[in-house]
Amino acid sequence: MKKLLVTFLFGALFSTGIYAQKVHKVVVQMNTSDTTAWHGAIRNISNLQTALGPNTQVEVVAHGAGINFLIGSKTTQQAKIAELATKGVTFVACENTIRERKIDKSTLLPQSGFVPSGVAEVVLKQEDGWAFLKY
Secondary structure (H helix, E strand, O other): OHHHHHHHHHHHHHHOOOOOOOOEEEEEEEOOOOHHHHHHHHHHHHHHHHHHOOOEEEEEEEOHHHHHHHEOOOOOOHHHHHHHHHOOOEEEEEHHHHHHOOOOHHHEOOOEEEEOOHHHHHHHHHHOOOEEEEO
């Protein structure tokens, strides 16, 4: 009986995450100018963090048509991006897209980081085991 109780308590501690919590990693590819999709992506990211907990790492990679998502004068999600950034979500812009479209980096939101290639960033994250969402 004592052994059963110890086994139960040990299992309960691990199942509630007191000793170890799984780190969830999600890369979000933003390659659309559709503002409805932007809103849905922001909502899904918020829902992910709520459902999976604080150990959820999310990186949003904006490239191609999705670069406007991170441009201050063009995005419809500036306040939500700022809010999610305070919760650990990272936002990166593709330098290839910036160069090809002749975008001044200073026009991007202050929460924006940069990666040399948006598609390469997505591939590298997937190779490292990150889950993938595309918008």
